[in-house]
Amino acid sequence: xxxxxxxxxxxxxxxxxxxxxxxxxxxxxxxxxxxxxxxxxxxxxxxxxxxxxxxxxxxxxxxxxxxxxxxxxxxxxxxxxxxxxxxxxxxxxxxxxxxxxxxxxxxxxxxxxxxxxxxxxxxxxxxxxxxxxxxxxxxxxxxxxxxxxxxxxxxxxxxxxxxxxxxxxxxxxxxxxxxxxxxxxxxxxxxxxxxxxxxxxxxxxxxxxxxxxxxxxxxxxxxxxxxxxxxxxxxxxxxxxxxxxxxxxxxxxxxxxxxxxxxxxxxxxxxxxxxxxxxxxxxxxxxxxxxxxxxxxxxxxxxxxxxxxxxxxxxxxxxxxxxxxxxxxxxxxxxxxxxxxxxxxxxxxxxxxxxxxxxxxxxxxxxxxxxxxxxxxxx
Amino acid sequence: xxxxxxxxxxxxxxxxxxxxxxxxxxxxxxxxxxxxxxxxxxxxxxxxxxxxxxxxxxxxxxxxxxxxxxxxxxxxxxx
Numbered sequence: 321x322x323x324x325x326x327x328x329x330x331x332x333x334x335x336x337x338x339x340x341x342x343x344x345x346x347x348x349x350x351x352x353x354x355x356x357x358x359x360x361x362x363x364x365x366x367x368x369x370x371x372x373x374x375x376x377x378x379x380x381x382x383x384x385x386x387x388x389x390x391x392x393x394x395x396x397x398x399x400x401x402x403x404x405x406x407x408x409x410x411x412x413x414x415x416x417x418x419x420x421x422x423x424x425x426x427x428x429x430x431x432x433x434x435x436x437x438x439x440x441x442x443x444x445x446x447x448x449x450x451x452x453x454x455x456x457x458x459x460x461x462x463x464x465x466x467x468x469x470x471x472x473x474x475x476x477x478x479x480x481x482x483x484x485x486x487x488x489x490x491x492x493x494x495x496x497x498x499x500x501x502x503x504x505x506x507x508x509x510x511x512x513x514x515x516x517x518x519x520x521x522x523x524x525x526x527x528x529x530x531x532x533x534x535x536x537x538x539x540x541x542x543x544x545x546x547x548x549x550x551x552x553x554x555x556x557x558x559x560x561x562x563x564x565x566x567x568x569x570x571x572x573x574x575x576x577x578x579x580x581x582x583x584x585x586x587x588x589x590x591x592x593x594x595x596x597x598x599x600x601x602x603x604x605x606x607x608x609x610x611x612x613x614x615x616x617x618x619x620x621x622x623x624x625x626x627x628x629x630x631x632x633x634x635x636x637x638x639x640x641x642x643x644x645x646x647x648x649x650x651x652x653x654x655x656x657x658x659x660x661x662x663x664x665x666x667x668x669x670x671x672x673x674x675x676x677x678x679x680x681x682x683x684x685x686x687x688x689x690x691x692x693x694x695x696x697x698x699x
Numbered sequence: 700x701x702x703x704x705x706x707x708x709x710x711x712x713x714x715x716x717x718x719x720x721x722x723x724x725x726x727x728x729x730x731x732x733x734x735x736x737x738x739x740x741x742x743x744x745x746x747x748x749x750x751x752x753x754x755x756x757x758x759x760x761x762x763x764x765x766x767x768x769x770x771x772x773x774x775x776x777x778x
C-alpha cells in the first residue's frame with residue numbers, strides 16, 4: 321500500500337484490506353457459498369465458517385458468541401442496535417440522550433426515532449478536547465430517559481470518551497448504554513459497561529459491508545425492523561459468510577499485532593502533532609493523551625478545507641476533512657463545532673497499519689507549502 | 700448591538716468571512732468592535748474559534764434586519 325511519492329492517510333474512512341482478511345475471504349468464497357440453514361454438507365461447511373467467525377469476533381470484542389450479530393454495514397448495526405434498545409425501553413421512556421459528538425449514524429437513528437416514536441433526542445455537550453461532560457450527562461438523566469448513547473472513541477478527532485464513568489452514571493440512573501465502538505474496535509481494548517454496541521469491519525481492515533452488532537444477554541433489546549427465521553433472530557437476510565469470515569480474520573490479526581502497530585502509530589502521530597502545531601495559525605484538535613493511536617486532526621486558519629484536501633491529493637496524499645464543502649456536506653462538522661474548534665481548513669490524518677516514517681516525513685515536508693499556497697490565493 | 704465597523708459577508712463561503720474579519724480588525728481601535736453579517740453555517744463556530752485563537756473578545760450574536768446572523772467581536776490589546 322505504500323506510495324512512492326504520496327501516501328494513503330485516511331484509514332478511519334477505510335483501512336486497506338488486511339492480508340489475513342484477503343486470504344480468509346478467497347478461501348471462504350470457495351467454501352462458504354451455500355445456505356448455512358440447509359441440511360447438507362455444503363451448508364454445514366458454510367455454517368461452520370459462520371460460527372467460527374462469530375466465535376472469533378466475540379472473543380476479540382469481549383462478549384459471548386450468541387451476543388454477536390453480523391449486519392450489512394456498521395451503520396446498519398448502529399441503527400438496529402440503538403433503535404432496538406430504544407424499542408425495548410419505550411414503556412419506561414422514549415427519550416434518547418446522546419453526546420453532541422456522536423457519529424451521524426447515531427444522530428440519524430435519533431432523528432428517525434423522534435419521528436416514529438414521538439420521543440425526543442437530547443445532546444449533551446463536550447469539552448474543548450471532545451470529551452463528553454459526564455456531570456451534564458448525569459444531570460440530564462434526572463429526567464426519565466430510555467437510552468444513553470455515547471461512543472467509545474470519536475472518529476473525527478480521535479478522543480477516547482470516559483466510557484467507564486459514563487457507564488457508571490448510567491447504571492446509577494438505571495438507564496442502559498448504547499456505545500458506537502466502531503472507531504475503537506481493533507485499535508484499542510474495547511471498553512465494557514454498555515448493553516448494546518456496534519462496530520464496522522472495514523475500519524479494522526476487514527471488508528466493507530460487514531457490521532457487528534453486540535447485544536449483551538439480559539439487555540432489553542427488541543428488533544426494530546423485520547426479522548426472519550434464519551441463523552440469527554436479531555437480523556434478516558442471507559448471511560455473507562466469506563465477508564464475515566474475512567472480517568473475523570482481520571480482527572484477530574490486528575489484535576495480535578496491536579501493541580506493536582499502535583506504538584508505532586502513536587510515535588508517528590506525536591511527530592505529526594508537534595510538526596503541524598509549529599505551522600503558523602494551525603491548531604491541533606482532540607485529546608493529546610487519551611486518544612486513538614492512529615488519528616490526528618488539525619485546523620488551519622484562513623484556509624478552506626476543500627482546496628487543502630485537493631491540493632494534498634495532487635501530491636498523492638489522501639486525507640479527510642470535517643470542513644464544510646468537503647465530502648458531501650454543506651454544514652461544517654458538528655463534532656468540531658461542539659468542541660469550539662475551528663471548522664474551516666480542517667484535516668484528519670489517520671494512519672494505516674503500514675504507514676511508514678518516510679510517508680509521514682514527506683507529508684510533513686509538503687503540508688506547510690500547500691497551506692501557504694492556499695492562504696496566498698485567498699488573501 | 701452597535702459596532703464600530705460593519706462587514707457584510709452575505710454570500711461568502713468559509714473561510715472568507717473570517718479572513719475579512721482578520722483583515723479589518725486593525726481598522727478599529729483597541730476596545731472597538733467589528734460586526735460580521737454572514738449566512739455561512741461555518742461562521743458561527745469559526746468566528747468564535749478565531750476570537751479564542753487570536754485573543755479577541757467574542758461579544759455575541761443577533762440577527763440583522765433580514766434575519767441573517769450578525770456576529771460582534773471586540774478588539775483587545777492581546778489580539
